[in-house]
Amino acid sequence: MNAHRHSSDTVVEVEHLVTHYGERKILDGINLRIRQGEIMAIMGGSGAGKSTLLRHILGLSPPTRGAIRLLGREMTGLRSKELYAIRRKIGVAFQGGALLTSMTVGENVALPLREHTRLDRSTIRIMTRLKLEMVNLSRAENLMPAQLSGGMLKRAALARAIIMDPAVLFFDEPSSGLDPISAVELDEMILRLKQAMNMTIVVVTHELQSVLTIADRITILGGGRIIMTGTVDEVRNSRDEYIRLLLDRKPRTDTESGESYLRRLTDGP
Amino acid sequence: MSGGLEKTGHHYFSLIEAVGRMGLFLLQCLFRAATPPVKLYPVVQQIHFIGARSSWVVVTAGLFTGMVVALQFYDTLVRFGSVDLLGSAVALSLIRELGPVITALMVTGRAGSAICAEIGIMRISEQIDALECMGIDPYRFFLTPKLLAGLVAVPVLTILFDLAGLVGGWFVGVVLFGVGEGTYVQGLRGGIEWNDVAMGLVKSIVFGGLIVWFCAAKGYFLHYERAGAFGPEGVSRVTTNAVVLSSVSVLFADYLIGSLML
Ligand SMILES: Nc1ncnc2c1ncn2[C@@H]1O[C@H](COP(=O)(O)OP(=O)(O)O)[C@@H](O)[C@H]1O
Ligand SMILES: [Mg+2]
Numbered sequence: 001m002n003a004h005r006h007s008s009d010t011v012v013e014v015e016h017l018v019t020h021y022g023e024r025k026i027l028d029g030i031n032l033r034i035r036q037g038e039i040m041a042i043m044g045g046s047g048a049g050k051s052t053l054l055r056h057i058l059g060l061s062p063p064t065r066g067a068i069r070l071l072g073r074e075m076t077g078l079r080s081k082e083l084y085a086i087r088r089k090i091g092v093a094f095q096g097g098a099l100l101t102s103m104t105v106g107e108n109v110a111l112p113l114r115e116h117t118r119l120d121r122s123t124i125r126i127m128t129r130l131k132l133e134m135v136n137l138s139r140a141e142n143l144m145p146a147q148l149s150g151g152m153l154k155r156a157a158l159a160r161a162i163i164m165d166p167a168v169l170f171f172d173e174p175s176s177g178l179d180p181i182s183a184v185e186l187d188e189m190i191l192r193l194k195q196a197m198n199m200t201i202v203v204v205t206h207e208l209q210s211v212l213t214i215a216d217r218i219t220i221l222g223g224g225r226i227i228m229t230g231t232v233d234e235v236r237n238s239r240d241e242y243i244r245l246l247l248d249r250k251p252r253t254d255t256e257s258g259e260s261y262l263r264r265l266t267d268g269p
Numbered sequence: 270m271s272g273g274l275e276k277t278g279h280h281y282f283s284l285i286e287a288v289g290r291m292g293l294f295l296l297q298c299l300f301r302a303a304t305p306p307v308k309l310y311p312v313v314q315q316i317h318f319i320g321a322r323s324s325w326v327v328v329t330a331g332l333f334t335g336m337v338v339a340l341q342f343y344d345t346l347v348r349f350g351s352v353d354l355l356g357s358a359v360a361l362s363l364i365r366e367l368g369p370v371i372t373a374l375m376v377t378g379r380a381g382s383a384i385c386a387e388i389g390i391m392r393i394s395e396q397i398d399a400l401e402c403m404g405i406d407p408y409r410f411f412l413t414p415k416l417l418a419g420l421v422a423v424p425v426l427t428i429l430f431d432l433a434g435l436v437g438g439w440f441v442g443v444v445l446f447g448v449g450e451g452t453y454v455q456g457l458r459g460g461i462e463w464n465d466v467a468m469g470l471v472k473s474i475v476f477g478g479l480i481v482w483f484c485a486a487k488g489y490f491l492h493y494e495r496a497g498a499f500g501p502e503g504v505s506r507v508t509t510n511a512v513v514l515s516s517v518s519v520l521f522a523d524y525l526i527g528s529l530m531l
Contacts, residue, residue, distance in 0.1 A: 055398070058398075058401075058402055060398050060401060060402070080406070084401075084404040084405075084406060085404070086404075087401065087402055087403065087404040088403075088404035090402070092399065092402040092403075094395045094398065094399055095395070096394060096395060098394060098395040098396050098398065098399035099396070099399075100391075100396050100399075100400075101390070101391075101394075101396070102387075111403065111405070112403045112404070112405070115403070115404075115405050115410075116404065157399075160403075
C-alpha cells in the first residue's frame, strides 16, 4: 500500500515540515524520524513549537508544506475514517490532561475501550482499574477531573492514553509543573511502559533532568528548526551554543547595543 | 485607504469562510444522524440537559405571556362585544406565534449559551483534540446528539409553554374578568385548526435546530475566531455572539415560515 521507501522500523517520519499560525511561521523545514521502540525526547524552550510539531504529527492541524507519515501512512489528505483508524493505534497525553470534564476519571480512562471494543462492562472496569493502578490513581476512579491536582491530571491522562495498549505513545510535557517526586515517578512509569510493552514513546518536554534519564535520543528545536537530533551522549557532548545554554541552564547572553534595545521597546511589532 | 479596502476584503473573505464552516458543520451532523451507529442514550441525556435548564423558565414565561395576551384581547374584544372569541384568540396567538418564538428565545438564553460555552471550553482545553486522538469522532460522539436533542426538546418545551399560556389566559379571562368557563374552552376548541398546530410544530422544530446548530458550531470553531480570542475571553465572547446569532435567526425564520405557511 505504501511503497514509499518506508522502512518498517520507522514509526514517525516528518519531512520538510513548514507550518504557520496565521501569517506567523512557527516551524520551518523540520525533518524527523522516530524509530520503533525508542524513547524520543523533543526538547526546546517554551514557545519553540514543540506542541505544534506534535499536533502536526497527530494530524490535528494541516501543515503548510511537507510530509508526515505515522505508522507508515501519509497523514495529509487522509479521509477522516482512515485517520481515526490510525489514531486508535496511538495514545496521546496532552499538556493539560484534556480529560472530558463531564465524566469521572474512571469513565475517561474507559472511554476508548467503550467506544472501540465490544468488551463487557466488568472487563472494561477491570482493565480501567489496572491502568489507574499503574499510575497510582486507583483511589481517584470516581472523582471528577475538576477535583484532581495538576499532577494527578497528567497521570490520569497517561492512563487513558495507554488503555488501548498503543503502539506509539505521545506525551506532551509529562513532568512540567510537577513536584520533583511526582516527576521522577512519572519518568519511571514511562521507562516501565517502554520495557514492559515495547512501546515507542515520544516525549515533549523542556525538563532537562527528565530527558537525560529516560530518552534514547533527543531532538532539539529552536527558532522553528531542528538544531540537533542525536543520542543523549551526542547531545551532551555537543558544542552548539544554544544546546550548551539549554544543558547548562544559563540565561541567554545576547549582546545587544543599547540603541537597538531602545528601538525594540519603542517600535511596534 | 488601500489598507482599509484590503481589510474589508479580508473581512468578507473570512465571513464567507465562516459561513462555509457553519454549513459544513450542519451537513456533518445531519450525515451522522442519517448513518449508523446512532446511539439513543446520549440524545436522551442531552434532551434532559436542555429540558432541565429551560423547563421552569419556559413554564413561567408561558404563564405570564398567556395572561398578558388574554388581558390585551379581552380589552379589545369587549369593545366589539365578542368576548366569546377570547379562547381562540389566545390559543391561536400562542400556538402559532408566541409559543415557538418565546420558547426558542428562552432556550437560547438558558441552554444555548450553556452549550456554546461548554463546547468552547472543550475546545480550548484540548478535550476535542483528545477525542480526535482517541479515534473518536466528535460529531458522532457529542455534536449530533445535541442537535437531535434540540429538535426534540424545543417542540416539547413549546407545548409546555402553550399549555402554561392557556392556563394563564384562562386565569385572566375566566377568573379575573368573569368570561364563562364554557365560552373560553369552546372558543379554544373551535378556533384551532390542524394547520395552526402544524405551523407551531414546524416552527419549534426549526428553531430547535437553529439554536443548537449556531450555539454548538460557534463553540466548536472557537479556534478559528480572530487571533487573541483563545482562552476564557474567547469563550465568553463567542457565547455572546452565539446567543445573538441564534436569537436573530429564530426571529428571521419565524417570519419566513409564517409567510410560507399562512
Ligand atoms: N492556536 C494558536 N494560535 C496562534 N499562535 C499559536 C497557537 N498555538 C501556539 N501558538 C504560537 O506558536 C508558538 C509555538 O507554540 P507551542 O508549539 O505551543 O510551543 P511549545 O509547546 O514549544 O511551548 C508560540 O509562539 C505560540 O505563541
Ligand atoms: Mg507546549
